[in-house]
Amino acid sequence: MNNESKKTVNLPKIIKVKEFADLIDQPAAQVIKVLMENGFLANINETLDFETASLIADEFGYAALPEKIDEKRVDVITTEQLSEILSQEKQTGRNLKTRPPIVTILGHVDHGKTTLLDTIRKAKVAESESGGITQHITAYQVPVKQERRITFVDTPGHEAFKNMRARGSGVADIAILIVAADDGVKPQTLEVIKNLQKGKVPMVVAINKIDKPEANPEKVKGQLAEAGVMLEQRGGETPWIEISAKNNQGIDELLETVILLADVLELKADYDRKALGIVLESHLDQRKGAIATVIIKTGVLQQGDSILAAEATGTARQILDYQGKRIIKAEPADPVVILGLDNVSKAGSVVQIEESRSSAKEKAKRIKLDQDLLVNEDKPSVKKISDSEEEEEKSITKFNLILKADVEGSLEAVTQIIKTIKGDDFEVNILTQKVGNITESDVQLAATSKAIIYGFKVKTPEMIKQTAEKNKVQIKNFDVIYKLIEDIKYEISEALEPEIIRDDLGELEVLAVFRTEKQKMIIGGKVTQGKVLNKAKMEIYHEQEQIGKGEVEELKHNQDQVEEVKEGMECGITYKPIGPMVKIQTRDVLKFYQEESKKRVIE
Numbered sequence: 001m002n003n004e005s006k007k008t009v010n011l012p013k014i015i016k017v018k019e020f021a022d023l024i025d026q027p028a029a030q031v032i033k034v035l036m037e038n039g040f041l042a043n044i045n046e047t048l049d050f051e052t053a054s055l056i057a058d059e060f061g062y063a064a065l066p067e068k069i070d071e072k073r074v075d076v077i078t079t080e081q082l083s084e085i086l087s088q089e090k091q092t093g094r095n096l097k098t099r100p101p102i103v104t105i106l107g108h109v110d111h112g113k114t115t116l117l118d119t120i121r122k123a124k125v126a127e128s129e130s131g132g133i134t135q136h137i138t139a140y141q142v143p144v145k146q147e148r149r150i151t152f153v154d155t156p157g158h159e160a161f162k163n164m165r166a167r168g169s170g171v172a173d174i175a176i177l178i179v180a181a182d183d184g185v186k187p188q189t190l191e192v193i194k195n196l197q198k199g200k201v202p203m204v205v206a207i208n209k210i211d212k213p214e215a216n217p218e219k220v221k222g223q224l225a226e227a228g229v230m231l232e233q234r235g236g237e238t239p240w241i242e243i244s245a246k247n248n249q250g251i252d253e254l255l256e257t258v259i260l261l262a263d264v265l266e267l268k269a270d271y272d273r274k275a276l277g278i279v280l281e282s283h284l285d286q287r288k289g290a291i292a293t294v295i296i297k298t299g300v301l302q303q304g305d306s307i308l309a310a311e312a313t314g315t316a317r318q319i320l321d322y323q324g325k326r327i328i329k330a331e332p333a334d335p336v337v338i339l340g341l342d343n344v345s346k347a348g349s350v351v352q353i354e355e356s357r358s359s360a361k362e363k364a365k366r367i368k369l370d371q372d373l374l375v376n377e378d379k380p381s382v383k384k385i386s387d388s389e390e391e392e393e394k395s396i397t398k399f400n401l402i403l404k405a406d407v408e409g410s411l412e413a414v415t416q417i418i419k420t421i422k423g424d425d426f427e428v429n430i431l432t433q434k435v436g437n438i439t440e441s442d443v444q445l446a447a448t449s450k451a452i453i454y455g456f457k458v459k460t461p462e463m464i465k466q467t468a469e470k471n472k473v474q475i476k477n478f479d480v481i482y483k484l485i486e487d488i489k490y491e492i493s494e495a496l497e498p499e500i501i502r503d504d505l506g507e508l509e510v511l512a513v514f515r516t517e518k519q520k521m522i523i524g525g526k527v528t529q530g531k532v533l534n535k536a537k538m539e540i541y542h543e544q545e546q547i548g549k550g551e552v553e554e555l556k557h558n559q560d561q562v563e564e565v566k567e568g569m570e571c572g573i574t575y576k577p578i579g580p581m582v583k584i585q586t587r588d589v590l591k592f593y594q595e596e597s598k599k600r601v602i603e
C-alpha cells in the first residue's frame with residue numbers, strides 16, 4: 001500500500017495499547033494479536049512508543065504521524081517541544097514571514113572568532129546613543145543589504161552551549177566555521193564539524209587570516225575535505241569565503257553568503273503570536289535584579305507580557321535591544337534583554353508568555369514536578385520480546401559527575417576506581433576528567449547536566465563556589481581516594497529509588513459488602529489463605545482480573561478490633577482505596593501484602 005492511499009493517524013510519543021486501538025478503530029484484542037505477531041507482548045494497559053505504534057498502525061493500513069503539540073494543553077514547554085512546535089509552525093503555519101537568520105561562529109581557539117564578531121559589530125552596528133558603551137550581551141543584530149538583518153549569537157566557550165546544541169534545541173540556524181589559514185584544521189575544528197553534522201546545522205566556512213604571509217587556504221580546503229566538509233566548487237555544497245577578520249576583508253561577502261544560505265533554508269516565523277524564546281544567559285544585577293538575555297524564536301514579545309522561563313517568572317517590565325536601548329516589542333530572531341524576572345534561569349530554558357503573572361507562577365512551581373513526570377512518561381512499557389529479557393522494564397538512573405584532580409596520576413587512579421562502580425539500574429557517567437582547579441565551565445556543565453563536581457586535592461576559587469551555589473551545583477573536595485569513592489556510592493544510593501520488598505500475607509474471599517460513608521466500604525469475608533494484618537495493603541481481584549488497590553484501614557473479628565486474622569477465620573475489613581475507589585462485590589478476592597522500602601547499598 002503506498003502512503004498516499006493510506007489513512008493517517010496522529011500518535012503521541014507514548015500511547016496505551018487501548019487508546020491506540022481506539023484511535024485506529026480496532027478491537028484491543030486484535031491489536032494485541034498483531035503486536036504479538038510482530039514480537040511484542042503487551043496487555044491493554046501497557047504503553048507503546050511511537051516507533052512500535054507506527055509499525056503496528058502500518059499493519060492496519062494507517063500511516064502514523066507525530067501528534068501535534070497543542071500548546072494550550074502543554075503546561076511548560078521543554079526545549080524538545082519548542083523545536084517540535086517550530087517545525088510544526090514551519091509545516092502548517094499561516095502567518096509566516098521571513099525572519100533574520102540566527103548565526104553562530106565556531107572554530108578552534110585563536111582562529112579568530114572574537115575578532116570576527118568584533119569586526120562585524122564595529123563595521124555594521126551604529127554605536128548606540130549611550131556613547132558606544134554597548135554592553136556585552138551575548139547576541140547582536142547587523143543590517144545587511146536590502147533591509148535584511150542577521151542575528152549573531154556569541155557562543156561562550158562553555159559547555160552549556162555545547163549541550164544545548166547536542167540536544168538539538170538549536171539556538172542557531174547557521175554556523176560560520178572559522179579556520180585560520182595559517183594554522184589549518186585542528187582538533188577543535190574537527191569537534192565542531194562533528195557536532196554540526198550530527199545536529200544537521202548548515203554551515204558557511206570562513207577561512208581566516210588570509211592577510212598573513214604564511215596563509216595557505218588551499219591546504220585548509222584539502223584538510224576540510226578530509227574531514228568530510230565538501231566545499232562549493234570542489235564538488236560539494238558548503239559555501240566558503242576567504243577573509244581577514246582583522247583587516248575587515250571579505251566580511252561583506254561572508255554576510256551575503258549567510259543571507260543566501262538563509263534564503264535557501266526559508267527561515268520564517270509567525271509574527272502574529274505570543275513569543276517563544278530561549279534564554280542565552282541570565283544573571284543577577286545588584287540594582288536591577290534578574291537580567292535575562294533571550295533570543296526570540298517565534299512570535300512577538302511585548303513590554304508588560306507575563307513571562308515564564310523555567311523556574312523564573314515575572315513581567316517584562318523593560319525590554320532592551322542588543323544596544324541597551326529600550327524597546328516595547330521584540331520580534332522573531334531579535335536578541336533582547338528582559339528585566340522584571342524574579343529569578344535567574346539556566347541558559348537554554350524556554351521563555352513562554354502566560355496569560356497572567358499568577359498562572360506563570362503556578363506553572364513555575366509545577367515545573368519540577370512536570371519534569372519528573374515527563375521523564376517517566378517518556379518510557380514505553382512494551383518492548384520487543386527478544387530484547388525484553390536483558391533489558392527488563394527497569395529504568396536506568398544516570399549519575400553524572402565531573403572529576404578534577406591535582407595531577408595526571410591521581411586522576412587516572414580515581415577514574416579507574418570510579419569505573420568499577422556498576423549496577424543494573426544505574427550508570428556512572430564521568431562527563432569530564434581533567435587535571436586542574438574547578439572552573440566556571442565545570443560548574444556550567446554540571447548545572448546543565450545535573451552533575452556533581454568531585455575534586456581530588458584541588459582548589460575551588462571563592463567566585464566559583466558562589467556560581468556553584470547560585471546554580472545549585474554541588475562541589476565536593478577530597479584528599480583521600482577511598483573517601484571520595486565512598487561519597488560517590490552514597491550519592492548514588494541517595495539518587496536511586498529505595499528497593500521495595502514485598503511480603504505476601506494471604507487471601508480473602510469477599511462474602512458481603514457494606515457501604516458506610518461515601519469513601520468507605522466495609523468488607524466481610526473469609527481468609528482462605530495465610531493471614532490478614534491490620535494496615536496491610538491489598539489488591540482487589542474481580543474474576544481473576546486486578547481492578548484496584550487499597551489498604552486495610554481497620555480489621556475486626558467478632559466485633560473486636562484486632563491486628564491479625566488467620567486462615568479459616570472470618571473478619572470485617574474497612575477498605576481505604578489507594579488510587580481510585582473500586583466497587584467490591586461478593587466473590588471478589590482480596591490479596592494482602594506488606595511493603596518495606598530499603599535504602600540501596602552500592603557495593
Ligand code: GDP
Pocket residue numbers: 107108109110111112113114115116208209210211212243244245246247
Ligand atoms: P578566538 O580564540 O577564536 O576568539 O580568536 P581571536 O579572535 O581572539 O584571535 C586570536 C588571535 O588572532 C588574535 O591575536 C587576533 O588578533 C588574531 N587574528 C584574528 N583574525 C585575524 C586575521 O584575520 N589576521 C591576522 N593577522 N590575525 C588575526
